[in-house]
Amino acid sequence: GAVVSQHPSRVIxxxxxxxxxxxxxxxFQATTMFWYRQFPKKSLMLMATSNEGSKATYxxxxxxxKFLINHASLTLSTLxxxxxxxxxxxxxxxxxxxxxxxxxxxxxxxxxxxx
Amino acid sequence: xxxxxxxxxxxxxxxxxxxxxNCAYSNSASDYFIWYKQExxxxxxxxxxxxxxxxxxxxxxxxxxxxxxxxxxSLQIAATQPGDSAVYFCAENESSxxxxxxxxxxxxxxxxx
Numbered sequence: 001g002a003v004v005s006q007h008p009s010r011v012i013x014x015x016x017x018x019x020x021x022x023x024x025x026x027x028f029q030a031t032t033m034f035w036y037r038q039f040p041k042k043s044l045m046l047m048a049t050s051n052e053g054s055k056a057t058y059x060x061x062x063x064x065x066k067f068l069i070n071h072a073s074l075t076l077s078t079l080x081x082x083x084x085x086x087x088x089x090x091x092x093x094x095x096x097x098x099x100x101x102x103x104x105x106x107x108x109x110x111x112x113x114x115x
Numbered sequence: 116x117x118x119x120x121x122x123x124x125x126x127x128x129x130x131x132x133x134x135x136x137n138c139a140y141s142n143s144a145s146d147y148f149i150w151y152k153q154e155x156x157x158x159x160x161x162x163x164x165x166x167x168x169x170x171x172x173x174x175x176x177x178x179x180x181x182x183x184x185x186x187x188x189s190l191q192i193a194a195t196q197p198g199d200s201a202v203y204f205c206a207e208n209e210s211s212x213x214x215x216x217x218x219x220x221x222x223x224x225x226x227x228x
Contacts, residue, residue: 006158032214043204043218044159093158102147102214106158 003027004096006107013084014115021079021110023094029074030096034104035067038091050077084114127225134192136222138205141186147208149216150179150190154201162190162203192224200226 003026013019023033032051036044048069050056056069068080077096081088091111095104128134140148146167151159165172165179165188172179178191188205202223206216 002161004158034215043220046215049215095159097214102208103149103161103164104214104216105161106151109156109158111156 002098002103002105004030004094004105004107006092006094006110008110009108010111010113012113012115015085016083019081019084019112021081021092021094021112023077023079023096023107025075025096025098025105028096028098030077031074031099032097033071033077034095034097035069035077035079036093036095038093038109040091044093047079081112084112086114088112089114124220125223125225127227128195129227130195130197132195134190134195134199134224136190136192136203136205136224138188138190138219139186140188140205140207140217140219142207142209142217143183143186145207145209145217148179148181148188149206149208150177150188151204151206152199152201153204153221159204195224195226197226197228200224 005024007022034049035047037047038044046059047062048056048058050069050071052071052074058064071077091109093109095106097104149164150162152162153159163174163177163179165181176193180189202221204221205219209215
C-alpha cells in the first residue's frame with residue numbers, strides 16, 4: 001500500500017517551454033501532497049504544500065507563477081514549470097499523505113533537463 | 116533557524132556489520148521523526164518512524180533511537196547488506212499542523228564487500 005507515482009520519470013525540454021509533472025496516489029486518497037526539489041548530492045527542499053481543492057502554499061523564495069500547482073482530486077496533483085530555463089533543471093519529487101496520517105510517501109521523482 | 120542535521124556525510128561499513136547513522140535536530144517541539152532511504156535516481160523510501168513519546172522502535176533489521184534530552188536521532192541497521200547502500204535522510208515533523216517535514220542533509224552509506 002501507499003504507492004505514489006510520478007509521470008514522466010524524465011523529461012528534456014527547450015528553454016522557454018512549459019513542462020507538466022503529474023503526481024498520483026495509487027491506493028489511497030491524498031488530502032495533502034508536497035512538492036520537493038532536489039539538486040545533486042543535496043537534501044530535499046520543500047517547494048510547496050498542496051491541499052485538494054484549495055490553493056497551494058508555497059515556501060519562501062519559490063515563485064508561485066513559475067511553479068504552478070494544481071491539486072484537482074484526492075489522487076492527483078500536478079506541477080507545471082512555466083517558461084523553463086536551464087536553472088530549473090533538477091530532480092522534482094512529490095509526496096502524499098492521507099488525512100491525519102503524518103507519514104509522507106514519496107514518488108519516484110522526475111528528472112527535468114532544460115536545454 | 117531550526118534545522119535537522121547529520122554528523123557524518125559518508126559512512127563505509129563492511130558487509131555483515133551493523134551500521135549506525137546519526138542525526139541531530141534542534142526543534143524541541145517536533146513530535147514525529149522519520150528515516151528515509153534514497154537510492155540513486157529514485158525517490159525516498161520510508162524506512163521507519165518514531166514519535167516523541169517513544170525512545171526506541173524496531174523494524175526488520177532496523178532500529179530507530181530517539182534521545183530527546185540531547186535532541187539526537189539514530190538509525191541502526193543490523194547485518195548491513197550491499198542493498199543497503201544508499202543515502203539516508205532523517206526528517207522531523209514541524210508539528211505545526213501542516214505535516215511539513217524538515218529534512219537533514221543526508222548520509223551516504225557505502226557497504227564494502
